[in-house]
Amino acid sequence: MIEGEKVRLTALSPEFLPEYRRWINDPEVADFLSSIGFPLSLAEERQWLERMRRSGECATHFTIVTKGGEPIGNIALMDINYLNRNAQLGIMIGERDHWGKGYGKDAICTLLDYAFGTLCLNKVDLKLNVENKRALACYEKCGFKLEGKKREQIFYRGRYCDELIMGILKEDWEKTKSRRKA
Amino acid sequence: MLIETKRLVMRSIEPVDAGFLADLFNNSDPLDSGAPYDLVYPLSQEMEEEWISGIGGRSDEAHMIIEMRKGHRPIGIISVNEIDGRNASAALRIRLDEDSWDKGYGTEAVRETARFMFERLNLRRAWLRVDEDNARAIRCYEKCGFVLEGVLREDHIRNGGWKNSLVMSLLSGDLKEGKR
Numbered sequence: 001m002i003e004g005e006k007v008r009l010t011a012l013s014p015e016f017l018p019e020y021r022r023w024i025n026d027p028e029v030a031d032f033l034s035s036i037g038f039p040l041s042l043a044e045e046r047q048w049l050e051r052m053r054r055s056g057e058c059a060t061h062f063t064i065v066t067k068g069g070e071p072i073g074n075i076a077l078m079d080i081n082y083l084n085r086n087a088q089l090g091i092m093i094g095e096r097d098h099w100g101k102g103y104g105k106d107a108i109c110t111l112l113d114y115a116f117g118t119l120c121l122n123k124v125d126l127k128l129n130v131e132n133k134r135a136l137a138c139y140e141k142c143g144f145k146l147e148g149k150k151r152e153q154i155f156y157r158g159r160y161c162d163e164l165i166m167g168i169l170k171e172d173w174e175k176t177k178s179r180r181k182a
Numbered sequence: 183m184l185i186e187t188k189r190l191v192m193r194s195i196e197p198v199d200a201g202f203l204a205d206l207f208n209n210s211d212p213l214d215s216g217a218p219y220d221l222v223y224p225l226s227q228e229m230e231e232e233w234i235s236g237i238g239g240r241s242d243e244a245h246m247i248i249e250m251r252k253g254h255r256p257i258g259i260i261s262v263n264e265i266d267g268r269n270a271s272a273a274l275r276i277r278l279d280e281d282s283w284d285k286g287y288g289t290e291a292v293r294e295t296a297r298f299m300f301e302r303l304n305l306r307r308a309w310l311r312v313d314e315d316n317a318r319a320i321r322c323y324e325k326c327g328f329v330l331e332g333v334l335r336e337d338h339i340r341n342g343g344w345k346n347s348l349v350m351s352l353l354s355g356d357l358k359e360g361k362r
Contacts, residue, residue: 025193030183036302038244038262039184041194047239158301 002062004110006103009062009075012049016063016071021045023073023094032132033092034154064093064107072098075107077115077124085122087115099134108142116170125167129154136164143176144168185246185298187290192246192260195237199247200230202256206279241265248278248291257282260291262299271307272299288322293357296326300354309351313340323350327358 002009023029025039052058060077073093080087089111093104115121126144128135144166153163185192195203208224237245242265248258258278265272274295278288299305311334312319328350336344 025184027183027186036183038298039192039194039246041196041238043196043235044194044238155304 002110002114004106006106007064007066007072007110009107009110009114010065012052012058012061012063012074014046014049017042017045017049019071019094020049020074023092026094026096028096029092029094032129032135032156034127060087062111064091064103066098066103070095072103073107075111077111077119080119080121085120087119087121087124089115089124089126104138105141108138112142112168112173116173122170123167125165128164128166129156130162130164131156139166142168143172145172183302185294186251187294189251190257190287190290190294191249191251191254192291192295193249195234195245195247195259197231197234199256200227200234202247203230203234203259206259206277209280241267246295248276248287257287258291260295262295265303265305269307270305271309272303272305274308274310283318288319289325292322293326293359296352296357300357306354307351309349311347311349313338314346314348315340320348320350323352325358326352327356328352329356 001011021040021042024033024045030036049058052061057076057078060080062075063071064073064075065071072095073091075091076089077087078090089108091104091108093099093107112124115124125147126139127150128139130136130149145168146164147167148165150163150165152160154161204225204227237243243261243263244265245259245261247256248260249256256279258276260277261275263273263275274292276288276292278291296308299308308328309331310323310328312323314333329352331349331351334347334349337347338345
């Protein structure tokens with residue numbers, strides 16, 4: 001378990017399967033998720049968790065839990081590359097009443113601490129739909145910098161949208177942290 | 183994600199739905215456009231459970247329960263079959279509980295599922311097969327913008343007679359919008 005200020009990051013758990021399923025099936029939550037599709041059943045969600053477990057990916061996938069113990073979303077470091085010491089971040093806040101309150105930001109900062117501090121990565125990057133203004137603002141607040149734009153990379157709501165690539169270096173992160181402490 | 187309309191929600195099929203589905207297929211008129219022509223009657227709850235346990239995780243088809251948004255009562259099933267990514271085409275099938283006919287639910291479900299196929303899955307053609315005597319279903323499809331594409335002559339038996347099926351299709355630009 002990794003402690004943040006507002007949340008803690010815990011292991012993925014079968015006990016949260018009904019929540020995982022509800023989040024991913026919520027049209028508003030899933031709006032910007034790239035693996036969008038038909039409604040998922042509990043059995044399909046269980047198979048997903050099994051796959052994560054077998055592949056070992058679950059080691060860097062976490063459920064975001066409030067200090068009050070309520071699961072509100074998932075966050076992950078994916079495609080960890082220990083040669084180049086980088087990884088890709090993905091996050092979903094599934095409980096919509098927790099949107100816009102800093103939970104996502106705290107979860108990301110907590111995970112970045114883990115990525116740079118514990119795993120000694122040099123860089124974390126991520127991709128997002130250019131229309132996803134809420135995510136963009138949050139990533140900027142966490143210290144991610146815009147690195148590029150893939151033109152018309154994503155089919156979203158009937159049209160092609162650009163995809164942004166953002167990244168944060170260990171160096172950026174340490175500066176952000178020292179500024180926050182000062 | 184769930185597909186939602188003003189009155190309905192389309193969700194995944196779960197093991198608890200086996201009884202509802204067995205009743206749906208055993209009790210309603212086989213003229214219903216959703217009747218698979220190779221279906222064996224009557225269906226037991228166990229047969230449905232077995233079917234449900236096998237439908238997950240496929241990229242070429244998806245099946246959903248249509249339920250009321252208020253109260254979550256299931257009223258039917260809608261399926262997208264033969265999803266062909268390269269050609270951006272897929273087949274639609276729907277079957278509603280007889281108590282839920284003539285209320286516009288079918289049109290609502292077909293319209294929103296077609297919209298989902300076009301706007302979210304980047305498909306551009308939805309097509310279906312319907313018994314030529316099923317005026318209610320044909321009317322529903324026409325309201326959504328489906329047009330007649332052809333006739334499959336005497337392609338199935340109903341009540342001891344050889345019947346034609348109609349093939350209808352809807353292209354993404356021709357979806358007739360209703361209230362969401």
